Amino acid sequence: MQNGDDGKHSLERSLGATIRELRQRHGLTIAQVCEQAAISRGMLSKIENAQATAGLDVLNRIAKALGVSMATLFRNYDVPEGGAQLVRKGAGMEVVRRGTKSGHTYHLLAYDQGPRKLFEPFLITIEDAAEKFPVFEHPGTEFIHMLKGVIEYRHGQQTYTLHPGDTLTFQASVPHGPERLIKLPIQFLSIFVYPSPGEE
Known part of the structure; x- marks a missing residue:
């Protein structure tokens, strides 16, 4: 069970990594996202590096700048680890x-x-x-x-x-x-x- 601080830091890391991944996948620079989301470059950089906590309003603006839903930003947070069984061809x-x-x-x-x-x-x-x-x-x-x-x-x-x-x-x-x-x-x-x- 995560305590409050660990959960908060885990959420910040997950959000930061997801925002960076989406930005890079869409070929956007920090400057372009900041302009669309009306936030400073320093703030976005800190969010991506899990050094700052973003409010819902800021996250909503970032999501719109990235062209995704806000739910997409949370897609990798608190996802079960999974335990699929892979059997390779001929290995049954x-x-x-x-x-x-x-x-x-x-x-x-x-x-x-x-x-x-x-x-x-x-x-x-x-x-x-x-x-x-x-x-x-x-x-x-x-x-x-x-x-x-x-x-x-x-x-x-x-x-x-x-x-x-x-x-x-x-x-x-x-x-x-x-x-x-x-x-x-x-x-x-x-x-x-x-x-x-x-x-x-």
Whole structure:
């Protein structure tokens, strides 16, 4: 938790850095912004270097001189650090699932989500025709997006022919799975979205 002084200095640093970045990005000199905002060069220099606190009226005039909204000046302040998980091309964790066989791979593209899985995104590649595919049933919703090849996919009593760019979304508790491989190699994204507690 920030104390008052630390928070104030952090805000001044954030505002100063944002104003300088916007000014430079728009190719404006300190003199040009000062003229438009009707403030002294010394004042703008101090604001950019977090050596002075600017009132709302001054910040509003600076924002107008920069051609942005006042909210834009605060965009980098108190933003959560973030914790996105990046998985580079080819670096997904290869997993063994029912139906995995030679020429049929599952790469899990996100993992370590905490005690309860919310979703699982797989990159599925089929390079060899398999004799028979298992039928899958699991809780939640499944989303498939075709990347390569052509496949006939069964959901319940219906079959769908999927080409690159096609998507199929369905209740995963209904029996489903590949019915026929039409054009190899086949590659598609398969995302399992699991139900929230109490929805199962």
